Amino acid sequence: MNVIEVKGLVKKFGSFRAVDNISFEVDSGEFFGFLGPNGAGKTTTINILTTLLKPTEGRALVAGHDVSREKHKVRKSIGIVFQEGSLDDSLTAFEHLKFHGVFYDVPKKVYRARIEELLEIVGLEDRRNSLVKTFSGGMRRRLEIARGLIHRPRVLFLDEPTLGLDVQTRILVWDYIRSLGQREDVTIFLTTHNMEEAEFADRIAVIDHGNIIALDTPANLKKLVGKDIVMVQTAHNAQAKKEIKERWNVEAKEIDEHLVLEIENGPEFTPVLVRELSVAVEAISTRGVTLEDVFLHLTGRSIRDEGRDPESGFQRKLKIGR
Ligand SMILES: Nc1ncnc2c1ncn2[C@@H]1O[C@H](COP(=O)(O)OP(=O)(O)OP(=O)(O)O)[C@@H](O)[C@H]1O
Ligand SMILES: [Mg+2]
Structure with a gap:
């Protein structure tokens, strides 16, 4: 009811x-x-x-x-x-x-x-x-x-x-x-x-x-995104994004200084990505899908980047200070 x-x-x-x-x-x-x-x-x-x-x-x-x-x-x-x-x-x-x-x-x-x-x-x-x-x-x-x-x-x-x-x-x-x-x-x-x-x-x-x-x-929402999330940081993200699109037909999203990729099998994909990109990979990680990824998937934006949250504000300040 x-x-x-x-x-x-x-x-x-x-x-x-x-x-x-x-x-x-x-x-x-x-x-x-x-x-x-x-x-x-x-x-x-x-x-x-x-x-x-x-x-x-x-x-x-x-x-x-x-x-x-x-x-x-x-x-x-x-x-x-x-x-x-x-x-x-x-x-x-x-x-x-x-x-x-x-x-x-x-x-x-x-x-x-x-x-x-x-x-x-x-x-x-x-x-x-x-x-x-x-x-x-x-x-x-x-x-x-x-x-x-x-x-x-x-x-x-x-x-x-x-x-x-x-x-x-x-x-x-x-x-x-x-x-x-x-x-x-x-x-x-x-x-x-x-x-x-x-x-x-x-x-x-x-x-x-x-x-x-x-x-x-929550489980069904995560299925919208797929299986794994790969976060990668390279010497030249724009170039990497272009290559990822051309080579694997995956649309990488740029969040802060990372590229975020939705991938069927993250652990299998990461070594291939590191090997085949023409630009140097500085950091890479793979993990399961979270609701944060669902929001990013649906809106193209990160839920935490929306401003008045004191925590995200703090994160931003740290980045600027670096
Ligand atoms: N009394 C009001 N007069 C004018 N605008 C308002 C009023 N109350 C809310 N708003 C606007 O309506 C929108 C939604 O506000 P609301 O408080 O519902 O957001 P919220 O999702 O609860 O956000 P938060 O996570 O910050 O609490 C905001 O843009 C806010 O500025
Ligand atoms: Mg509120």
Whole structure:
């Protein structure tokens, strides 16, 4: 049964189409990933589905309710974890959860038990009475996730839930999110521009410039690309690219100072390439396909090169400094 149904959804800001006619469905219990670079339209879509923003055109149903006409019913059916944190430093973990329960009209007995359950799930039992201002980024995120679940929503929306967390905390938060589907019987709708994160979704919609450019399981998306990826760096990439096209009829993509090739059998191909190119090969490697390659394959661009991501910005600076 579909718990989310979106048809012909458009959101314009002035004449700019931030969401440009998207349609998709999410099945009950599914872990659905919405993957795209900065500015692709992920948060805008979530804001529409959670009734915070009015669509310009099109229709969306969440838990069977229309997001434009039945806002209240939609809101009762969903939990939200925002991209920007939304906790109050001067409250304790317990107070946050309690206020949320009261706000959603959850009977006291029910929310009391529920708070215990959720504090345990997100590993914050010991910190129940600590002020949020003493929490680390990861603890804050986990508390926000618990809060989003107090009223047993059918769908939990998570907008970049691990943004800004260090790698270890990210993995920890990620483990909680992954186990939620099983423990809580909740449909998860998650946005991210982190490829590794998206790998865990049942299905992924790849969104770019407000359009869904692919929607499938991670495994099927990777099949779009083929088998292996060969990355090669040569003394003269433009010349190498030309030769690769002429000799093997493979379209190499230039990303930073590398050529990226989609190849059936990478390990077999690399020595042949090194031998037969007229230009010197400075570095070469082969690996399996990732979702990053899928995005590159579909758009011709790298998802990480899109600008505002602090990590990619850092990478760029390092390159310039070299
Ligand atoms: N209120 C607004 N007014 C004008 N433009 C907006 C508004 N909100 C978003 N946009 C624009 O719409 C586009 C999509 O923004 P959105 O926040 O949905 O992207 P996103 O995919 O969530 O990106 P990120 O990964 O950076 O969070 C961007 O170009 C953004 O600048
Ligand atoms: Mg966003």
